[in-house]
Amino acid sequence: MDATAAAKLLDHYAANARDLPWRLATRDPYRTWLSEVMLQQTTVATVTPRFRRFLERWPTVQALAAAPEEEILGEWAGLGYYARARNLIACARAVAERGRFPATESELRKLPGLGAYTAAAVAAIAFGEDAVPVDTNVERVVARVFGLAKRADVPAAARTWFPAGRHGDFAQALMDLGASICRPKRPACDRCPLAADCRAAALGTPEAFPAPKVKKERPxxxxxxxxxxxxxxxxxxxxxxxxxxxxxxxxxxxxxxxxxxxxxxxxxxxxxxxxxxxxxxxxxxxxxxxxxxxxxxxxxxxxxxxxxxxxxxxxxxxxxxxxxxxxx
DNA sequence: TAGGCGTGGAC
DNA sequence: TGTCCAAGCCT
CATH class of the missing domain: 3.90.79.10 (Nucleoside Triphosphate Pyrophosphohydrolase)
Known part of the structure; x- marks a missing residue:
């Protein structure tokens, strides 16, 4: 994949990105971290009012670290995956104890609740590191553009495509595209800035990439x-x-x-x-x-x-x- | 490594 | 109604 496609995507993102409350917080580690943890397996529509409410009550990681656990769990109620809230508290207290967020992907990865994706996302968005966050949107867009059926092949391809110095913007551009145009079902290829560069679109079967996950029975x-x-x-x-x-x-x-x-x-x-x-x-x-x-x-x-x-x-x-x- | 772990919206 | 899916992490 050449650099032209990446530039087209960045231009499209600059012109069309949704005005999400945490986007204004780019390069603010606390807001970036808080939004990324809330967004784990959770939709933008659900997170937006909760993110604002958390920031009102706890404007800094120090304030969050000092809050009673029951109050934080109460504000998290309804958001689901409550281990995230327990890890959020543990992480806030660890960060407050050391004074600030660590500034590298490898150090962020050691904090509770920061897995491979979130550590890379915070490193790229808040600290400008050339980390490569691969969430479900990045996985889907890269799989389609490169024509990769196997999900395991996606991270290596992504690393070849992310433009140096722009990883934070590029990750957000990919996620925005994945949410709005390169959707799981019925992708809007006619509106996609990458349509001419996309292997899956050329094949005419974008929904076949990546291969669907096997589903399990629910008792x-x-x-x-x-x-x-x-x-x-x-x-x-x-x-x-x-x-x-x-x-x-x-x-x-x-x-x-x-x-x-x-x-x-x-x-x-x-x-x-x-x-x-x-x-x-x-x-x-x-x-x-x-x-x-x-x-x-x-x-x-x-x-x-x-x-x-x-x-x-x-x-x-x-x-x-x-x-x-x-x-x- | 595969399964546990919430919820709500789209279709 | 049911199914799929979402800015995943932990063990």
Missing amino acids: HRHGVAWWIRRGDEVWLVRRPAEGLLGGMASLPGPEWTDDRPQVNALAIHRHGFTHFSLDLHLVPQGDPPAGEGWWQPIADLAAAGLPTLYRKAAEAALAAEREPKLAA
Whole structure:
């Protein structure tokens, strides 16, 4: 691939890039890092308001490092992949302790939550290093332009194509193109600045690159959540620090199972996780179980920092209490 | 290294 | 309704 194609892409990006809130923060390590962690497996539309809210509450990495863990997890609630939030806290505290973000890809890579992609992205975008971030967009665009079916062949090709001194801009240009034009399905090749340089477009089968991943079957599971009322309050607990929804506020309940529980549920809320689906059976109980927890005012349920599963389950329980006949 | 780990939007 | 997919990381 010649340098002309790269220049065309950079020009297209300069003229058409979306005005994302973190783009103004290029070369700011804190904002770049925060946005990149939030964007891991998460859409721009979902991240944008959360990014702004985090920056309002914690304008610097020092402020974030000094914040109580429960408050950060509460602001993260609904964003998913909660290990990211736990790593975010650990990373902020490590950076605050050492005074600043490390400035190289290899040192960034050692921080919690910074894998191969994010370390390269922060190094390239915030520090101007010639690192090569390969996310799913870069992988797809490079696979199509070079006509590579095998994903494992993409990073080497990408390294030959990124223009020296412009890696941060080029990575963002590739990601913007991947999100808007070089989409997984029905790519808009007629609007693509790289169409004349693209092997997959020349073959007429852009969607065949890269080869699709093999999909796995998603099992179905069941859970019981106890719905414990005291006047206008409900009993909440905090989940164990590790594992699914680790460290997050939740309704109390026993371990989930593969089989349907024999209970008389007030409501059943169905939820889809990445690797299984769940029926959560909401069962009224009289008294809180042994162990720590707190009474949360129903009116302030939104402030409890519940992950989406429990937020929607609580909404279903409240709706069932109002309209018992619809709960069947 | 393959599987665990959330959620919401597009189709 | 279900399926795919998104600026991945960790073990």
